[in-house]
Amino acid sequence: MRLSVTREGIDMFRSILFKEYLKIRLPWLTLLILNGGLMAYVAIATRHLFVMDHAEMVWYQVLHLGRIHYSHLKYAPVVTGLLLSCIQYLPEMTSERLRLTLHLPVSPNRLIIAHIMVGLTAFGLILFVDLTALTLITSWYFPFEAVTTALWTALPWAMAGAAAYLGATLGLLEPNYRLKLFNLAIAAGVVGLYLYPLSPGAYRLLGFKLTVPVLLLIPAVLLPAYRFRYRRVS
Amino acid sequence: MRKPAVIVLIVLSVFVLAVYLPMLYEKLFLTPIEKTHLLFSPVTQRFIYKEKIVGPIPPEAALKAEDHHARIAYRDADGTWYNRVEFEKHLPFIYYKNMELWGLLPLNLEGRKFDIQAIKNHRQVLELSPGEINNCHPETSLWPLLESNPGQARLVFPEDRFRMTASGMEFINADTNTVDMDLTERFTRALIDKGFVFPARSxxxxxxxxxxxxxxxxxxxxxxxxFHVKRRDGHPEVTQTAIDSALKTRHIKISENQQRRYYGLLLAKDSGLHLLTYDNYRLVKLPLESYDPDRMDFKLLINPLYLTAVWSDETIIRAVTMDTDYRPLERYTHRMSRAIITPAKRIYDMIFPFSVHLNATGGGYLKLSIRPGGWISVVGLLVSLSGYVIACRLRHKRFPRVTGLCLIAAFGLYGLIAVSFIGSEC
Structure with a gap:
């Protein structure tokens, strides 16, 4: 009996993953193409720097003066995260389809975590493409030390994107408008922590501490899902 | 799973509120005040300073404010007030261009005569801030080694940068983004020949x-x-200095100056700050007291008669004046006007039981710090608790839940806001 329940649970979980895949694949592909286009622009802009100036002067500007040749990337993860969350949850919330899902014979927590994992994986794949492109572009023109600095600069932006995705989910799932606004404000605060205007690589010493606010957002999303499931509007 | 989710959301809310609410308050009600400019007057042989007045403007300041804003105080260590022109006349080695315009040059001080050229030839300022020290700021570990004999008036950047590896000084050509084997071999060999032990510390x-x-x-x-390394006519020029390795040199701030008296400042591991002279790399330890290089800005002002070292943290500024043989003559400590507790600061301390700060001081790394509020924040906690109890009694006709009260007692205003929104789930 237990085996059968577990198997059914796994099947149900797979069905959720497949449903989410079907729902977001086309918009996700569009986001991926847009991000790819942005990285192509970063490559062109970087090349242009070397066309306009001698290589040693570009190195001086980038390596010593802290010019960020990929600054166009800064807000792309946030926009990607926000859009991905809207794509995933807006249709579910406007027609309350998520309520049906939450009444399936699977733990609501697992269901929501499954939804979040799909979203974070989709977001992670796009960011992986962005960061890989950034690595390739930077290593083409600069020594590996510059690649390390570029990644330490772009990683907080990626974290901001993940926070934007989770924060928007936190806001979208909450049924009460007062709490929805509060959740969105807290999420915006978390996103802002990763977008301070600083010198390249300035977040480096924070290391693992950098991920804590984003990791905390994952279990936090379960509260609005619970409230939505049990119709706690006021 | 609901309970952990509520706890996590409350923790996150308190954290975010503790970052942004104090920041917002600071932007709205606290005016950032520059540090005091503390200098030594060779005319009166007293310390003299310029700072912004916080609070009511004293009548003496208003009287002296003839051609400047009355909120700026020009005073000396004895408490004498000056106007801007008097202040500048007391610092002729700094405001020497105005001295020339006012026809006050050449100067006669301590039986010596100084014209504009003499002043220019002896002026030098050396500075060191916490964010500049090695490993305290984000830096891409690639440096240019300029040609020291460029054969022309201006310096130019070389086509390469170098990195220090575990076994060599490696040059990378910027045009090709590849290692220049020839330069790498020559400089590494020159360093090893002089006794350099890799890897380099800084x-x-x-x-x-x-x-x-x-x-x-x-x-x-x-x-x-x-080791002192130069590129001269494309070739390595390496000198092993006599600087004592027991100092465990932490940082050297180089500042090329035409006088060629000092290479710059050398910071030892024990926080001792030294002048690095051109006299066969001889070090002169500066007589600084209570100097902490990781928290304090440092400045050394050199003029033909005196050397004045000034160092300050967020509230206290200290200075020592030395003669040209580096003997301390006068010391002065001053609590800066920016340290004055204004009513706005008192309210800040009262309403925020603690605050979370993410700062990258002086271009350094971003650091997270938690500043606890003083004892006065207990008042804020009590007000938050009372407000919460009263609101609950009025709105829900009942005494609030213990969980909510505990959160407010622990986190004050932040707890109150979090409980007001998420309280029903507690």
Whole structure:
């Protein structure tokens, strides 16, 4: 009996993953193409720097003066995260389809975590493409030390994107408008922590501490899902 | 799973509120005040300073405010007030261009005569801030080694940068983004021949072409020996300095100056700050008291008669004046006007039981710090608790839940806001 329940649970979980895949694949592909286009622009802009100036002067500007040749990337993860969350949850919330899902014979927590994992994986794949492109572009023109600095600069932006995705989910799932606004404000605060205007690589010493606010957002999303499931509007 | 989710959301809310609410309050009600400019007057032989007045403007300041804002105080260590022109006349080595315009040059001080050229030839300012020290700021570990004999008036950047590896000084050509084997081999060999032990602990230099000439770089090796490396006519020129390795050199701030008296400042591991002279790399330890290089800004002002070292944290500024033989003559400590507790600061301390700060001081790394509020924040906690109890009694006709009260007692205003929104789930 237990085996059968577990198997059914796994099947149900797979069905959720497949449903989410079907729902977001086309918009996700569009986001991926847009991000790819942005990285192509970063490559062109970087090349242009070397066309306009001698290589040693570009190195001086980038390596010593802290010019960020990929600054166009800064807000792309946030926009990607926000859009991905809207794509995933807006249709579910406007027609309350998520309520049906939450009444399936699977733990609501697992269901929501499954939804979040799909979203974070989709977001992670796009960011992986962005960061890989950034690595390739930077290593083409600069020594590996510059690649390390570029990644330490772009990683907080990626974290901001993940926070934007989770924060928007936190806001979208909450049924009460007062709490929805509060959740969105807290999420915006978390996103802002990763977008301070600083010198390249300035977040480096924070290391693992950098991920804590984003990791905390994952279990936090379960509260609005619970409230939505049990119709706690006021 | 609901309970952990509520706890996590509350923790996150308190954290975010503790970052942004104090920041917002500071932007709205606290005016950032510059540090006091503290100097030594060779005319009165007293310390003299300029700072912004916080609070009511004293009548003496208003009287002296003839051609400047009355909120700026020009005073000396004895409490005498000055107007701007008097202040500048007391610092002729700094405001020497105005002295010339006012026809006050040449100066006669201590039986010596100083014209504009004499003043220019002896002026130098050396500075060191916490964010500049090695490993305290984000830096891409690639440096240019300029040609010290460029054969022309201005310096130019070379086509390469170098990195210090575990076994060599490696040059990378910027045009091809590949290692220049020839240069790498020549410089590494020159360093090894002089006794350099890899890997290097630090690379110290002034990496700009906006300076009168180039003094190359100072490398600290694995055994804390300091080597002076230059590129002269494309070839390595390495000197092992006599700087004591027991100092465990932490940082060298190089500042090329036409006088060629000091290479710059050398910071030892014990926080001792030394002047690095051109006299065969002789060090002169500066007589600083209570100096903490990781928290304090440092400035050394050199003029033909005195050397004045000034160092300050967020509230206290200290100074010592030395004669040209580096003997301390006068010391002065001053609590800066920015440290005055204004009513706005008192309210800040009262309403925020603690605050979370993410700061990258002086271009350094971003650091997270939690500043606890003082005892006065207990008042804020009590007000938050009372407000919550009263609101609950009025709105819900009942005494609030213990969980909510505990949260407010622990986190004050932040707890109150979090409980007001998420309280129903507690």
């Amino acid at each position: 690379v110290n230099g002034k990496f700009t072409i906006l300076k009168p000439f180039d003094e190359g770089v100072f490398l600290v090796d694995a055994k804390y020996e300091v």
